[in-house]
Amino acid sequence: MRDLIRMVVVLTAICAGSALVLSYTNQATQTQREYQITKYVRGPSVIAVLGEYDNDPLKDVVKIDMGKDDKGRSIEKTIFVAKKDGKPVSMAYETSSDKGYHGTINIMVGVDTEGKIEGVSVTTHSETPGKGDLIEKPDFRDQFIGLQLSQDAQLSGAGGKIDGITGATISSKAVSEAVVKALELFPRVKKEVMQ
């Protein structure tokens, strides 16, 4: 009997000690781990869409509350702010369109303080290789640079300034839709960043 109690007590104590140490390590490394994920997963596209800056946009982030999703969880949007001499010069944020040929297309858009697009980069998509995935190429996505009005970011067929990719109209349209969303979101993003 005494043996049994001793076994239970020792094992419980070891497990409790382990839980304590692990929860502490988890908390202590949390911000650093989040930063690493941002840097290596979203970092390359953030840097690709921003113009000139002298800070680390991956660290200067502003989070905007975007309301709730279908399941009632709150959605946050992360804005990466590029600064020069301490003043915000442009910002990058993600938008998406679920009207791609094979599901959702996520894009990162860089916009300067005037609302002009500095760059667009496709972060995740599952479009057809060799056709729809041409949306990743600069030939297509650089057409958005310098645009300011959401009307202009439409495809040329819909009265905009963007030439769609031959054979991948749906993919092109989805990217354009996501850019339009980004431009429409801009006034709110700017307000939050300038605060």
Next chain:
Amino acid sequence: MSVFKEFTKGLWNEIPPFRLVLGLCPVLAVTTAAKNGLGMGLATTFVLVCANLLISLLRNLIPRKVRIAAFIVVIASFVVIVELLMQAYFYPLFKVLGIFIPLIVVNCIILGRAEAFASKHKVIPSVADGLGMGIGFTLSLTFLGGIREIIGSGTLFGHSIMWDSFEPFSIMVQAPGAFICLGLILALMNWISVKQKRKEIS
């Protein structure tokens, strides 16, 4: 003297993957490049030393009947700590090693050393044993990774070292290359020790 002996036995006489032929899963899987082998080896060394230290400290407290469960909890905790730290500070390496970091828990070298050594010896020899075994493991993984990287992609630690017209044997960085390379190293090591023994006899 004996502490030193516990340390050095892991470096040649009982070098884990080549002599004890233990812990082969990470040895074969992650050694596609010297850097990956080194990273894996260092992570394992950390777990090995910490687990040996703690288990040796607790060896008189842990009842024999639940010792394996207790050892595994201790080892798993250290593995999770390593995993979190790697994710926070060495993210690219963490990505490359992937599932093999959590799998350090079931690496039989660690449980083996805890059971066979740390649970029966004092703290300092246990740490020396863990350190020796860990460094031996790290050296083996780096060596194997280095050979595979040189032949399989013509680089070492990411630096190009072969002549320009060198055509990499890409089989060496794939799974069969690991087996071929390990087999050749084992053969070489056995050949060397047989030769040494003959010298001693004659």
